[in-house]
Amino acid sequence: MDQHAQRVANLRQENGNLKSQIRTLRLENEKCNKELEDLREENRNLKSENSKLRSQLQDIQNELPSPEERSPPQDSLNELPSPKVRCGHQDSQNELPSTKERMSKAVDHTLESSEESRESEPPAVLKKPVSKKHWVKLPFQLSSTDNDGQQPQEMNADEPKSSRKQSEDVIKKPLKQCTSPAKGFNPWTEPKESLVSIGIDFGTAFTGYSFGFKGAKQIRQPKWGEEYGMNTPKTPTCILFDEDKKFLKFGYDAIMTYTRQTRRNEAKKLFLFDDFKMELYGKVLHRDSTMTAKNGKKMRAMKVFSESLKFMKDHALDMIGKHTAGVSYSASDATWVLTVPAIWSSAAKQFMTEAAIEAGLVTESEPERLIVALEPEAASVWCKQLPKDGFMEGDLTEAVTIEQVPGTQYMVVDCGGGTIDITVHEVVEGGRLKELHRVSGNNLGGQTVDKNFIAFLREIFSEKVFDGFEKNYPSELKRLMYDFSMCKRYEGEVLVQCPYNLQELARNAKDIEDYFEGNSDAEWESGSILLSGTKLRALHDDCIMGIENLMEEILEKSNLSIRYILLVGGFALSPYVNGFVKEKFGSKYKVLCPVDAAMAVVNGAVMFGRMPNVVESRI
Numbered sequence: 160m161d162q163h164a165q166r167v168a169n170l171r172q173e174n175g176n177l178k179s180q181i182r183t184l185r186l187e188n189e190k191c192n193k194e195l196e197d198l199r200e201e202n203r204n205l206k207s208e209n210s211k212l213r214s215q216l217q218d219i220q221n222e223l224p225s226p227e228e229r230s231p232p233q234d235s236l237n238e239l240p241s242p243k244v245r246c247g248h249q250d251s252q253n254e255l256p257s258t259k260e261r262m263s264k265a266v267d268h269t270l271e272s273s274e275e276s277r278e279s280e281p282p283a284v285l286k287k288p289v290s291k292k293h294w295v296k297l298p299f300q301l302s303s304t305d306n307d308g309q310q311p312q313e314m315n316a317d318e319p320k321s322s323r324k325q326s327e328d329v330i331k332k333p334l335k336q337c338t339s340p341a342k343g344f345n346p347w348t349e350p351k352e353s354l355v356s357i358g359i360d361f362g363t364a365f366t367g368y369s370f371g372f373k374g375a376k377q378i379r380q381p382k383w384g385e386e387y388g389m390n391t392p393k394t395p396t397c398i399l400f401d402e403d404k405k406f407l408k409f410g411y412d413a414i415m416t417y418t419r420q421t422r423r424n425e426a427k428k429l430f431l432f433d434d435f436k437m438e439l440y441g442k443v444l445h446r447d448s449t450m451t452a453k454n455g456k457k458m459r460a461m462k463v464f465s466e467s468l469k470f471m472k473d474h475a476l477d478m479i480g481k482h483t484a485g486v487s488y489s490a491s492d493a494t495w496v497l498t499v500p501a502i503w504s505s506a507a508k509q510f511m512t513e514a515a516i517e518a519g520l521v522t523e524s525e526p527e528r529l530i531v532a533l534e535p536e537a538a539s540v541w542c543k544q545l546p547k548d549g550f551m552e553g554d555l556t557e558a559v560t561i562e563q564v565p566g567t568q569y570m571v572v573d574c575g576g577g578t579i580d581i582t583v584h585e586v587v588e589g590g591r592l593k594e595l596h597r598v599s600g601n602n603l604g605g606q607t608v609d610k611n612f613i614a615f616l617r618e619i620f621s622e623k624v625f626d627g628f629e630k631n632y633p634s635e636l637k638r639l640m641y642d643f644s645m646c647k648r649y650e651g652e653v654l655v656q657c658p659y660n661l662q663e664l665a666r667n668a669k670d671i672e673d674y675f676e677g678n679s680d681a682e683w684e685s686g687s688i689l690l691s692g693t694k695l696r697a698l699h700d701d702c703i704m705g706i707e708n709l710m711e712e713i714l715e716k717s718n719l720s721i722r723y724i725l726l727v728g729g730f731a732l733s734p735y736v737n738g739f740v741k742e743k744f745g746s747k748y749k750v751l752c753p754v755d756a757a758m759a760v761v762n763g764a765v766m767f768g769r770m771p772n773v774v775e776s777r778i
Contacts, residue, residue: 353373357494358762363576364640389641394409394410400430433453439511447459465517467518495530496765496767498534500533501573535600536582536763538571540767543569543590544560568720572726574731580598583595596778600709611701639655643655655687655688726756727752728756729757
């Protein structure tokens with residue numbers, strides 16, 4: 160009897176297990192059916208879009224004139240202007256766009272949003288021959304240590320060679336003139352017309368790019384790190400080389416690859432560089448300058464920067480190809496805008512120009528395709544055209560944009576990871592800008608808070624424990640700092656997830672709770688560090704004091720009538736930074752912060768590429 164009962168119980172349990180498996184299979188089947196339906200719907204949409212594109216392409220081809228209509232009379236060939244002269248009054252209808260350009264326009268027509276935005280065009284430029292003084296040797300030394308933010312001045316090509324000897328001793332070969340829009344952009348050169356504008360924000364902690372097609376309103380950027388559980392508009396500024404100094408990975412991929420090698424004790428053979436942008440700040444620079452990798456070995460700084468830019472270039476062109484129905488774009492089809500901090504020396508800006516040329520963004524024969532733009536200026540170009548819903552709720556109450564009111568004066572405070580940069584502009588007719596105060600800044604950006612936080616963790620866990628964690632688990636450290644960067648966007652006490660291997664290393668010495676005993680600034684709470692609001696505010700003190708000093712120095716000038724203060728950059732989203740500026744200066748000036756403050760520089764760089772002369776005068 161007992162055996163029978165046991166058998167019945169076993170059968171019932173088996174029956175229950177089978178029913179559970181059936182339910183699971185049914186759910187999986189429903190999920191598969193839903194995914195199949197989604198794929199079918201996507202396929203239908205793609206077919207419909209393809210049909211529209213084919214129709215648009217056919218319409219474009221039908222509009223093309225016949226070969227007889229395109230060929231001018233032989234007698235008129237001698238009357239055509241020189242290709243190196245920009246003729247503003249030339250009949251643009253005689254210039255037929257390429258098939259690639261037409262395809263770009265056709266595809267963009269289906270992709271751009273319905274929101275209206277203005278498209279600024281540069282004014283017509285009168286016909287003028289190219290000056291022979293445009294291509295000259297550098298007017299400054301690349302080894303300069305000045306941080307005055309001055310732009311390179313043009314040198315007379317007829318100047319005696321003796322006056323250039325010192326520069327040539329440092330720079331072993333002559334360079335093309337810097338293409339910074341500040342003074343290096345020459346409006347009389349005639350570049351090949353660009354089909355796309357690409358802005359690259361080479362940041363201290365994160366790097367990203369945006370792009371916009373000619374004639375399109377929409378500005379796009381990729382998402383990074385989704386395969387690692389991230390979803391960020393930028394990727395970490397980290398690059399990895401193999402033991403032979405050949406490029407391997409950039410961004411999240413570099414960190415994860417290095418971590419896997421660390422577990423296999425192979426990391427010492429690899430060259431990992433992270434957060435290296437500020438290596439160019441306040442340093443004596445030349446082409447053979449070196450940087451130290453995580454393994455303690457050195458590599459040419461030019462190679463590190465040029466390979467980083469090459470990766471961003473290749474990634475951008477590949478991404479653009481996905482938005483143009485298979486039409487392939489090359490670097491020469493684009494205008495590249497590379498943003499740099501305002502406090503960088505002329506030598507550092509020229510170093511980045513050289514790195515861009517070495518990376519293949521532009522060639523020495525077409526340097527006008529590269530614009531080196533100051534970060535606060537790029538942000539200014541973006542912010543001035545934003546409607547009121549482009550700013551934080553309630554910041555901007557006027558119905559018109561800033562650029563629609565000539566005479567409006569405003570300050571841009573770019574709070575980046577490495578630097579704080581400030582510029583002051585006035586809107587003039589046509590939406591262009593006039594600089595009212597020379598760009599200024601310091602190196603007290605958001606990473607100063609990160610450094611203070613790491614110093615605090617070293618106090619808690621000891622130098623020995625944290626050094627071991629930093630050396631052997633770099634990817635976990637990156638994740639820790641990414642989580643902390645999110646915490647910087649909140650006010651009051653915050654929970655920071657403590658990495659698993661930091662916990663394990665700490666437990667080898669004593670219980671985790673013992674590290675926090677008697678500490679009023681932080682507590683241990685179930686695998687996380689509970690950081691008090693008072694301590695989090697204190698970690699910001701250095702940065703806030705630096706921002707206050709910079710702003711007060713400018714606002715004290717009696718000749719300015721500033722109406723708005725614009726806070727941009729990822730660090731501007733910190734409530735401590737935002738709140739301090741509003742509390743300190745909000746009674747006299749209207750403080751505005753864009754909704755997407757972290758992307759203001761890179762999006763503005765795209766617009767800068769479309770209208771490089773938007774800043775019509777500088778101090």
